[in-house]
Amino acid sequence: DNLVVEVPQGAKIPDVVDEYGATLPFGCRMGSCGTCRCIIVEGMENLNPRTEEEEELFETLTAVGAAERLGCQLIIHGDVKIRS
Secondary structure (H helix, E strand, O other): OOOOOOOOOOOEHHHHHHHHOOOOOOOOOOOOOOOOEEEEEEOHHHEOOOOHHHHHHHHHOOOOOOOEEEHHHOEEOOOOEEEO
16 A cells, blocks of 8 residues: 554554554454465564464465564554555
C-alpha cells in the first residue's frame, strides 16, 4: 500500500493494519493459516523472532524464504518495510 506510518515500539502488525486500513490479508490471526504470509524487505532485526506458530506452519510449507514471516505474528521494535 506504500504506507509509511509511525507506531509505538511493541506495536503488533494486525493492529497497525486495522488502524491504517492496509491491505495485508488476515485469516485466523493466530499463525495457523498462512493467509498473512509476507516478506520483510528491510528491518528483520527490528521484529520479534519467529514464533512457535510460524515455525510449525513453515515446516509444512515448501520454499519458505528466510525473509518470510506471518504478519499476524509480527511485533515492531524499529523501522521495517513489509511486502505482502
